[in-house]
Amino acid sequence: MTKQISAGFRKKRRATFFLLLLLIGPVFVVFTVFVILPVFQAAAYSLYRWNGLGPPTDFRGLQNFVVLVKDTIFQKALTHNILIVVFSLVVELPIALSLAIIVGRGRLKLAVFFRTFFFLPFVLSEVITGVLWQFIYQPQYGLINSLVKTFSPASHVIAPLGDPSTVFWAILIVIIWKYFGLHMTIYIAGLQGIPSELEEAARIDGASSAQVLRFIVLPLLATTIQITVFFSIIGSFQIFDLIWAMGQGDPVNGAETMVTYLYKFGFQRFNLGYGSSVAVVIFVICLTFSIVYQRLLLRERQG
Amino acid sequence: MKRYVAIAAVCVAGFLFAACSAGSTGPAKVSFWHIDVQHKDFWQGLANKYTAAHPNVTITITVLDNEAFKAKAATVMQSGNPPDLFQSWGGGVMAEYASAGLLRDITKWVKGTDWGKTMAPGVIAVYSYKGKQYGMPYDMGAVTFWYNKDMLAKAGYTSFPNTWDDFVAMLTKLKSTGVTPVALSEGDKWPGMFWWAYLAMRIGGEPAFDNILSGQGKFTDPPFIQAGQKLVQLSGLKVFEDGFLGAKQADGAALVGNAKAAMELMGQWGPSVEASSAVNKVGIGASLDTAPFPTVAGGAGAGTDVLGGGNGFAVGKNAPDAAVDFLKFVTSVDNNSTLAATGSIVPTAIGADAAITDPLMKAVKGIVDKAGYFQLYLDQFYTPAVGGAINDAVQQIFAGTQTPDQAAAAIQAAYDANK
Structure with a gap:
């Protein structure tokens, strides 16, 4: 009797095992081959001086990393990434949240129109956005300069992408313009998950709009905000396409980021060993951040 | 068993056939x-x-x-x-x-x-x-100058200057006629490299470049520094279009093709890009002419040397x-x-x-x-790492963020690191 039970139990367990293998197996294989292995491969390549042709043989130890850390262009690139993070958090996300609160709760008549309208920039591909804004910023025929010339013919030509001191800020505006719609949409989804009874109850208790926002909407939106913060920081560290399309991080590395730096000094210059060391640094930064962030949030939730 | 032997035999035959075909007389792909x-x-x-x-x-x-x-x-x-x-x-x-x-x-x-x-x-x-x-x-x-004959004529020039000093004087005159003297698409970096390379070639001649290959010379030698200094001089005269540091090849070509700028220093594809980038899609037509890069007084290079x-x-x-x-x-x-x-x-x-x-x-x-x-072209001639360093350094000179000496040292450092 007991034998029979245990056999049935074993059978069931085996079925579960096969089900898990079926469901997780393919993902596990794909993830290992295309994500885990390349990470270790890049870590190995980063110890070589290697032009990408043939197997790497010229072992240099940590030489690549020493050069990388000392390189002022890389420091500049890292600074730009950090600035993008900061501005995403203090400008982009608050804009997205405010707009979500305005258009996301269906009180405004044109809410649906505005939701779509604000989301549009995100729909465009990065390269198309880059080309579009290049036209807008173009010094001779561009939109901005045409407007400036119309209203004040004597003023100087503005060339935001042609000046090392302004190019970063010009692109930062585009980054915020492009991505706030995504975060706004995530916030709207979060807002719609908040039961309206809570707000009604608070109103009956005499809460003002500001109080409803402060004590009901924001606390219930906290998880959503945490997710957008996470996405926006990781995205800021990995940004490439838009910057590449708007002048490849130049003039004079004025808008260089870590990934444009990787592409330029790794791929374009046949220094794949050095490029791998840049990739390792980016990976470590993102991984460390992810782990620390998750830990902090978990602790907060438990506490 | 017999079947496997047969298959193996076919394989071997196929292999021999393939080996034969690699010869010069057999079929080749x-x-x-x-x-x-x-x-x-x-x-x-x-x-x-x-x-x-x-x-x-x-x-x-x-x-x-x-x-x-x-x-x-x-x-x-x-x-x-x-x-x-x-x-x-x-x-x-x-x-x-x-x-x-x-x-x-x-x-x-x-x-x-x-x-x-x-x-x-x-x-x-x-x-x-x-x-x-x-x-x-x-x-x-x-790489030659592609210039607008009409604009030069308006500035008092019926032919393109042969010397650098005359050339610079002409740019100043062109500027006073209200046109952009030179379109430079420095956002792409290699167009500026053409200027620096030609100046170094005119000043130092072939020996300056030979010495680098043989290890007897460096990019910090006088011809390369002086080439940088001449570019600083040009930048100071503000003869390039507004925002030239961010301009792409098509931007510069459009200025020449739309008759807004008097010239660009470009390869043999210059006229076709000017035409396709111009509003009228044909460029400036018969007004376009070409001339070699001028010589530099006292330089070792000949006016006929070509980049x-x-x-x-x-x-x-x-x-x-x-x-x-x-x-x-x-x-x-x-x-x-x-x-x-x-x-x-x-x-x-x-x-x-x-x-x-x-x-x-x-x-x-x-x-x-x-x-x-x-x-x-220097960015093709050297390895990609050195070529890239040259293009970067020249852009730094045009932007005024590096002196000609610093730029030359940066190129030499890249050259040493990639030997």
């Missing part, structure tokens, strides 16, 4: 990659003509856009399996492939042969590395003899003439220039033929 999308019918026609005369050869053509080619080439090169015949600009990238053993040495086909005599030695040398030949060009042009480059094909390491023979066919006087007649290349075969109908291309060809010293 040639994979051929080019990026001349505009004239793909021409290249297909050449392949058809060749295979008609050599029925045992099959040629498979892959046509790729420039950027797509570069991306795909990087992948196949890393896999160690290059096409038999593929687009190459010669110089440093080709040298990287050659030193990795990815190219076939075709020296014996070219050196001292009839084929080798169909082109000028300097032109052939662009496709050699350490004395060995790895490919051959079909298009080799010069240039073009297109050609490199031969992959597994290429059969038929691939080399097809390359010879492609670069022959007859076939080179046919392509030259389209007006989009500067032919390399001696005698093919008779087929050029466009007077401006004829002028460029004349400049190339007179060159005693032909220098490939």
Whole structure:
């Protein structure tokens, strides 16, 4: 009797095992081959001086990393990434949240129109956005300069992408313009998950709009905000396409980021060993951040 | 059991057959990659003509856009399996492939042969590395000034100045007539490199560049520093368009094509890009003329020395003899003439220039033929790492963020690190 039970139990367990293998197996294989292995491969390549042709043989130890850390262009690139993070958090996300609160709760008549309208920039591909804004910023025929010339013919030509001191800020505006719609949409989804009874109850208790926002909407939106913060920081560290399309991080590395730096000094210059060391640094930064962030949030939730 | 033996026998026979076919007389397969999308019918026609005369050869053509080619080439090169015949600009990238053993040495086909005599030695040398030949060009042009005759006339010049000092004086006069004297697409970096390279060539001559290769000289030698100083002088005169540091090639070309700027320093493709970037899609037409880079007083370089480059094909390491023979066919006087007649290349075969109908291309060809010293574009000539460092350094000079000395030191540092 007991034998029979245990056999049935074993059978069931085996079925579960096969089900898990079926469901997780393919993902596990794909993830290992295309994500885990390349990470270790890049870590190995980063110890070589290697032009990408043939197997790497010229072992240099940590030489690549020493050069990388000392390189002022890389420091500049890292600074730009950090600035993008900061501005995403203090400008982009608050804009997205405010707009979500305005258009996301269906009180405004044109809410649906505005939701779509604000989301549009995100729909465009990065390269198309880059080309579009290049036209807008173009010094001779561009939109901005045409407007400036119309209203004040004597003023100087503005060339935001042609000046090392302004190019970063010009692109930062585009980054915020492009991505706030995504975060706004995530916030709207979060807002719609908040039961309206809570707000009604608070109103009956005499809460003002500001109080409803402060004590009901924001606390219930906290998880959503945490997710957008996470996405926006990781995205800021990995940004490439838009910057590449708007002048490849130049003039004079004025808008260089870590990934444009990787592409330029790794791929374009046949220094794949050095490029791998840049990739390792980016990976470590993102991984460390992810782990620390998750830990902090978990602790907060438990506490 | 018997069946397995039979299969094995078939396999062995197949192997022997395949081994035989690798010989020069048996059938041969040639994979051929080019990026001349505009004239793909021409290249297909050449392949058809060749295979008609050599029925045992099959040629498979892959046509790729420039950027797509570069991306795909990087992948196949890393896999160690290059096409038999593929687009190459010669110089440093080709040298990287050659030193990795990815190219076939075709020296014996070219050196001292009839084929080798169909082109000028300097032109052939662009496709050699350490004395060995790895490919051959079909298009080799010069970087020249493309200028607007009418604008120069308005500033009081009926011909283009021969010396740097006269040239700078002219730019000032041009500026006072209200036009942008020079369109410089420095957002792409290599257009500025043309200026720096030409100045270094005019000041230091061929020895300055030879010394670097032999290790006797450095990029911090006077010719390269002085070239930088002359660029600083130009920047100070504000002769370039507003925002030139961010301008792409098409931006600069549009200024010349729309008659807003008086000139640009550009390769043989200058007029066609000006035309396609202009509002009217034809450019400034008969007002356009070309002139060589002026000489610098006291410089060691001749006014006839040329900075240039073009297109050609490199031969992959597994290429059969038929691939080399097809390359010879492609670069022959007859076939080179046919392509030259389209007006989009500067032919390399001696005698093919008779087929050029466009007077401006004829002028460029004349400049190339007179060159005693032909220098490939510096960003192609050196390895990609050094070429990139040169382009970066020149942009720094134009932006005023590095002095000519600092820029030269940065280039030398990259050169030392990538020897």
